[in-house]
Amino acid sequence: MELDKTYVEKLLKLYEEGETTLEQERALKSYFSNENYDSDFEAYALLFQFFEKESTSQSPPLKTKEKKTTHQFWINIAASICIVLGGVWFYNFYENQQELEEARLAFETTQNALNYLSINMNEGLEKLEYVEVFSQQKNKLIK
Amino acid sequence: MTSEFYAQHVIPLQDKIFRFSRRLLSSEDAAKDATQEVLLKLWRLRKKLAGIKNIEAYAMTMTKNMCYDVLKSKHSKTLELVHSNYSVQSSSLSSEIEARDEVSLVAKFINELPEQQRAVIQLRDVEQFTNKEIEEIMDMNSTSVRVALSRARKKIMSELKKTSAHGIG
Numbered sequence: 001m002e003l004d005k006t007y008v009e010k011l012l013k014l015y016e017e018g019e020t021t022l023e024q025e026r027a028l029k030s031y032f033s034n035e036n037y038d039s040d041f042e043a044y045a046l047l048f049q050f051f052e053k054e055s056t057s058q059s060p061p062l063k064t065k066e067k068k069t070t071h072q073f074w075i076n077i078a079a080s081i082c083i084v085l086g087g088v089w090f091y092n093f094y095e096n097q098q099e100l101e102e103a104r105l106a107f108e109t110t111q112n113a114l115n116y117l118s119i120n121m122n123e124g125l126e127k128l129e130y131v132e133v134f135s136q137q138k139n140k141l142i143k
Numbered sequence: 144m145t146s147e148f149y150a151q152h153v154i155p156l157q158d159k160i161f162r163f164s165r166r167l168l169s170s171e172d173a174a175k176d177a178t179q180e181v182l183l184k185l186w187r188l189r190k191k192l193a194g195i196k197n198i199e200a201y202a203m204t205m206t207k208n209m210c211y212d213v214l215k216s217k218h219s220k221t222l223e224l225v226h227s228n229y230s231v232q233s234s235s236l237s238s239e240i241e242a243r244d245e246v247s248l249v250a251k252f253i254n255e256l257p258e259q260q261r262a263v264i265q266l267r268d269v270e271q272f273t274n275k276e277i278e279e280i281m282d283m284n285s286t287s288v289r290v291a292l293s294r295a296r297k298k299i300m301s302e303l304k305k306t307s308a309h310g311i312g
Contacts, residue, residue, distance in 0.1 A: 016300060018293035022271055043303040050249035055269045059161030060171070062179045 003031050005038050012044055149189045152198050157182065159199070159270055160206050166265040167210035169254050177213060181206050200272070203280045207262060214258070252302045253295075259283075260295035267292055 003011075011028055014020045020028075031037060032048035160181050165174035184205060185192065195201050253261060262281060266272045272280070277288050 016293060016296050018289040018296065022273065025268070025271070043300060043307050046303055046307075047249055047299060050247075051268045054162065054250075055271075057158070057162060059158045059178055060175060062157070062175060062182070 003027065005040075008038070008041065012041070145189045145193075148193055149186060152192065153182065153185050153189075153202065156199060156202050160202055162269065163203060163206050163262070163265055164210050166253070166261055166269075167207070167258065168213060173213060177206065177209050181209055184209075197276065197279075200276045200280050203266065203270075203272070203276075207280060211258075248306065249299065249303065252299045255302075256295050256298060260291050260298075263288060263291045264295040264299075268296075 008028070008031060011020060011024055015025065015028065028044075029048050029052055032041070032045045033052060037045050157178060161174055161178045164177040164181075165171060168174050168177060181202065185202060192198060192201075253264060256264070259281065263277060263283075266277050266280060267274070274285060274288050277283070278285055281288065283291070
């Protein structure tokens with residue numbers, strides 16, 4: 001679209017006053033979008049080209065970031081649960097092991113004690129045989 | 144049904160929401176967060192969206208409010224950190240780097256405008272909203288929209304003419 005210089009000048013004046021319509025502003029934008037604009041308007045060209053460029057700039061992707069963080073959040077939770085469960089399990093295991101060890105010790109000590117007792121007991125029984133013999137002899141004599 | 148509605152009417156607004164928040168917050172990352180927040184909010188409201196006449200303007204209003212909240216908390220934070228001027232340094236550095244590019248020279252001048260003028264010029268000259276819609280979004284009357292627009296345009300143009308007179312632009 002070709003606009004003559006005086007018209008552009010008039011539009012720019014209105015533009016600075018905030019009086020242009022959106023259509024007129026679009027006309028200005030397209031006037032400055034190619035290299036054919038009047039060099040007197042160089043400064044304006046910078047402005048309108050900036051607006052053009054800015055209006056097409058895109059937002060960087062956002063979704064992945066959120067997904068990743070919620071994802072990580074759940075992984076963190078799962079990891080903490082694993083650690084806690086592991087800790088509890090190990091504690092239990094250790095505790096059990098400790099109990100078994102104690103029980104084994106107690107059993108061995110008791111067994112030793114009983115063994116000792118039974119050996120002494122057997123020794124005692126051997127001595128009792130003399131008593132048997134003695135009582136037989138005594139029975140022979142005393143009737 | 145409602146998620147279809149959301150996909151049809153809200154998802155296409157993502158770029159606009161992002162550009163508007165980037166203009167207001169002057170930071171890509173903050174704008175990304177704000178955009179995410181706004182989209183999430185709209186998703187939660189998806190059942191009510193069908194009853195809204197102008198979803199585009201509605202989304203923009205939401206974006207504006209979101210960004211103003213962010214700016215408010217940022218201001219209070221920078222007040223707390225009065226002694227560390229890291230952010231000031233980095234922002235002037237990044238704007239200098241940006242300014243090497245001619246077109247983003249314009250961006251630099253726009254970003255130097257007061258918040259409200261920045262918002263109005265973005266809505267009008269980039270997103271092509273009507274003045275009526277801008278009144279609604281910014282909660283301003285028609286005169287103050289026109290005045291803000293005019294001031295913003297004049298300011299940017301005077302800066303641009305200055306730099307091109309120096310032969311930089």
